[in-house]
Every structure is written in structure tokens, then in C-alpha cells.
Amino acid sequence: MHEQQGASVRELMAENAALRRQLASLIDQAESNHAIMMRHQAFDLDIVGAASFQELVATIFRQLPIVSSLDIVTLSLVDAGADIYTVMHKLDVDFEALPNLLFHEHAEELGFDLEPGRPPRPRLLPYHPVSHGMAFPQPPAGLASVALVPLIRNRRVIGSLNLGSRDPGRFTPLLGTDFVEHMGSIIAICLENVISNEMLKYIGLTDALTGVYNRRYMDRRLAEEIARARRQSYRIACMYIDVDHFKQVNDSHGHQAGDDVLREVAARIKAELRMSDALGRFGGEEFVVLLIDADLDSAGIVAQRIRASVADQPFLLPEGKGLPVTVSIGVAALDDFERSHTVEEVAQELVAQADGALYEAKQNGRNQVVAA
Numbered sequence: 001m002h003e004q005q006g007a008s009v010r011e012l013m014a015e016n017a018a019l020r021r022q023l024a025s026l027i028d029q030a031e032s033n034h035a036i037m038m039r040h041q042a043f044d045l046d047i048v049g050a051a052s053f054q055e056l057v058a059t060i061f062r063q064l065p066i067v068s069s070l071d072i073v074t075l076s077l078v079d080a081g082a083d084i085y086t087v088m089h090k091l092d093v094d095f096e097a098l099p100n101l102l103f104h105e106h107a108e109e110l111g112f113d114l115e116p117g118r119p120p121r122p123r124l125l126p127y128h129p130v131s132h133g134m135a136f137p138q139p140p141a142g143l144a145s146v147a148l149v150p151l152i153r154n155r156r157v158i159g160s161l162n163l164g165s166r167d168p169g170r171f172t173p174l175l176g177t178d179f180v181e182h183m184g185s186i187i188a189i190c191l192e193n194v195i196s197n198e199m200l201k202y203i204g205l206t207d208a209l210t211g212v213y214n215r216r217y218m219d220r221r222l223a224e225e226i227a228r229a230r231r232q233s234y235r236i237a238c239m240y241i242d243v244d245h246f247k248q249v250n251d252s253h254g255h256q257a258g259d260d261v262l263r264e265v266a267a268r269i270k271a272e273l274r275m276s277d278a279l280g281r282f283g284g285e286e287f288v289v290l291l292i293d294a295d296l297d298s299a300g301i302v303a304q305r306i307r308a309s310v311a312d313q314p315f316l317l318p319e320g321k322g323l324p325v326t327v328s329i330g331v332a333a334l335d336d337f338e339r340s341h342t343v344e345e346v347a348q349e350l351v352a353q354a355d356g357a358l359y360e361a362k363q364n365g366r367n368q369v370v371a372a
Contacts, residue, residue: 039067047190054093056194057101060187064163071140072164074100077191078107078157084195087202089275090213099138107157109134112150120157122180123148124171127164135162144168149180151188161187207281209259210266218280218288222347225292226334230343236292237299237333240354241269241306243285244326244366253317261315261325268309272302288351296333296371303329303369311367326367330357333372 043063050056057075064073079085085103088095095101104110111131112120127136127143135148143164151159161184165171205217213221222238229236243249243265250258262285269287270279278290289306291299307329314322332353334346341349353372361370 043067044186047187050190050194053088053091053194053198054098056190057098060161061098061100068163069165070163071143071166072100072136072162074102074136074162074164075159076102076104076110076135076162077159078105078110079103080105087199090206091198091202102134102137104134110150110157110160111135111148112157112160114157119152119155120150122150122177122184124173124175124177124180126168126172132162135160136164139164140166142166145171147171147180149184151184151191153188153192158188158192210263210281212266212270212287213278213280215280215282215288218278218282218290219347221278221280222290222351223343225290226343226346226350229334234293235295235333235335236290236350237294237296237331238291238350238354239287239289239299239303239306240282240330240332240351240358241265241287241289242328242358242362244328244362246285249323249325253323257317257323260317261323264315265310265325265327269306272305272309288354294333295335296331299331299333300369300371303331307367307369328358328361328366329369330354330359330361331369331371332357 043059046059046063047056050059060075061073064070077084082103085095107114111134112123114120124147125145127139127146129139132139132146132148136143136146144166145164145168147163149161149163150157151161161180163171163180205213207214225236243261246258246261249261262281265285266279266281266287269289273279273289274292276292278292280288280290282288289302291302294302307327311324311326315325317323330353332350334350357370357372361368364370
């Protein structure tokens with residue numbers, strides 16, 4: 001009798017101990033889930049508060065692997081015609097700092113089932129190097145499972161958030177997708193908003209006719225580059241370019257032909273420049289070029305290439321007639337930054353020197369380059 005009672009007590013004690021362990025495990029799991037939820041809420045607030053495209057994408061790449069314990073995160077954007085890439089580059093986005101940012105011409109390249117009328121669902125599956133090569137062009141060693149999360153706005157796929165783990169059980173087809181869909185929807189909203197804002201910023205800094213920068217941007221950029229060159233000790237050169245006898249083009253062939261000439265001149269100038277250089281229209285038929293890390297001699301060589309590219313090939317008018325066009329170019333370079341002066345004063349002096357050299361080129365017969 002006493003032995004039976006003792007056994008029952010021991011069983012109850014063991015059962016209570018098991019229940020306490022189970023309860024402790026549930027509490028630990030609840031605390032862990034709460035911590036995970038808090039990290040994701042903080043992540044959501046950070047990306048919602050991102051003020052620029054670069055800040056948003058950099059935050060995703062920096063924080064999401066930590067918040068979600070992932071081995072790799074990449075972001076694919078649908079960018080037909082490279083419009084997003086072009087604008088972000090012109091707004092000085094540092095793509096080298098964002099190696100996991102990928103651009104695709106068409107949504108079909110992202111690997112989703114794009115049935116009309118049905119939004120694509122996330123794909124959670126084992127990693128396959130061939131099937132997932134576009135989403136993970138530089139995968140970490142041992143990548144085992146992936147989640148491809150469509151980014152959807154207004155029933156349109158704008159990209160894909162690609163998550164990877166070395167844990168083969170992390171992403172499987174049997175798992176629910178509610179959480180990653182929620183994450184994808186927030187990131188899609190943030191991307192659409194920040195890209196729209198950057199596009200508006202770009203429109204405010206570019207010339208509507210030629211698509212190159214406007215004077216407002218060039219004034220700001222020149223001051224920024226002079227300040228940076230002072231710190232890093234490199235040279236800056238400036239070209240002032242004017243289309244020769246442009247009024248005659250408008251008077252003889254009409255303003256539409258004049259607009260076509262300006263667009264083509266801008267395109268030919270741009271074709272001779274590096275990615276780091278900047279081209280702006282200062283108004284009318286005048287353009288200014290900012291050359292980074294260039295002295296007067298190298299700037300003169302580039303200026304001669306620009307002059308030749310305009311003069312050597314007639315401009316084709318809509319009716320098929322060839323129109324000869326030339327430009328005059330003044331070049332100036334900045335070697336001594338006159339640190340007693342503000343960067344704005346130095347910038348104005350540099351442009352004034354190039355403008356003075358341009359005036360001399362016009363006085364000497366046009367279609368030539370003069371160095372200040």
C-alpha cells in the first residue's frame with residue numbers, strides 16, 4: 001500500500017517536473033518569438049523611414065540577414081529600359097556598395113508563375129545553382145534552401161526579395177508563407193515610394209529637353225566636387241560649350257530642328273565622357289561639363305574629341321537633309337583651390353575662366369577649343 005502511494009507520488013512529481021520543463025520551454029519560445037517580433041518591427045520602422053534609395057536598399061542588406069538569421073539576401077528589381085538604374089546612377093547611388101542589388105528587364109526572369117489575374121506566391125524550396133543562379137549570382141558556400149518572395153504593387157510584380165539559408169529545413173514547400181509575404185509587401189511599398197521620390201528629385205535636377213543635368217544640379221555638384229577635391233587632393237576641369245550659329249538653325253529650319261540639334265549635341269558630348277563626369281545644360285545652346293580628376297591637358301584632349309564628334313558628322317533633319325553643326329569650347333582647370341575662398345566662390349571662378357576661354361574661341365572663328 002505504502003509502496004503504491006510512493007510510486008504514485010513519484011509519478012506525479014515526474015509529471016509535474018515534465019510539465020514545468022514544458023512550460024519553461026514554452027516561455028523561452030514565447031520570449032524568443034517576442035524578441036524576433038521586436039527585431040522585425042524595428043526593421044520595418046527603419047526601412048519605412050529610409051529617405052533615399054541607397055539608404056533603403058543598404059538597410060535591407062545590412063539588417064535583414066541579422067534580423068532573420070539568413071546567410072544571404074539579394075534584391076531583384078524589374079527595370080525595363082534601365083530607367084531606375086539610370087536615374088539612380090545620376091543621383092550618385094553607389095552600386096558597388098550594393099553588390100546584391102540585381103536588375104532585370106522583364107518580370108518573367110524572376111522565376112514566378114505569372115498567371116493573368118492571379119498574383120504570384122512566394123516560392124520556398126531547396127537551393128539549386130542552375131534554377132536560382134539569377135537570384136543568387138554569388139551564393140555563399142553551403143547554401144541549402146531559399147525563399148523567393150514576389151514584390152507586388154497594384155497587381156504588378158516590381159521585383160523579388162530573395163532569401164537564402166545554409167539550413168536545408170529553413171525554407172521548404174510545406175512551410176506557411178504569411179510571414180514572408182508580409183515582409184515582401186512592406187518592402188514593396190517602401191521601394192515604390194522611395195523610387196517615386198527619387199524620380200521626382202531627378203526631374204527637378206535635369207533639363208527636360210536634353211535629359212542632361214540642369215544648372216541647379218551643376219552648381220550644387222561643382223561645389224560638392226570642389227569640397228571633395230580639397231580633401232582628397234585631385235584636380236577638376238570644366239568645359240563651357242556653345243553651339244555655333246544656333247540662332248540660324250532655329251531661323252532657317254524651325255524650333256523643332258533646333259530642339260533636335262540640342263538633343264543630339266548633348267548625346268554626342270555625353271558619349272565622350274566618363275561615368276564620373278557630369279554634363280549640364282546651362283540654358284539656350286550652352287552646356288557645361290565637369291571633369292573629375294582631370295588636368296588642363298587631359299581636359300583639352302576630351303574637348304577636342306567632343307568638338308570633332310559634333311563637326312565631323314552632319315546632323316540629320318526630319319526630312320532627311322544633313323545639317324552641319326559645330327561647337328566652340330572653353331576649358332579651364334583647377335589646381336590651386338584657394339582655400340581662403342569658399343567652394344562657391346572657387347566654383348564661380350572656374351566656370352568664369354571656362355566661359356572666358358569660350359568667348360575667345362568664338363572670337364577666333366568658332367569650331368575650336370581654347371584653354372584658359
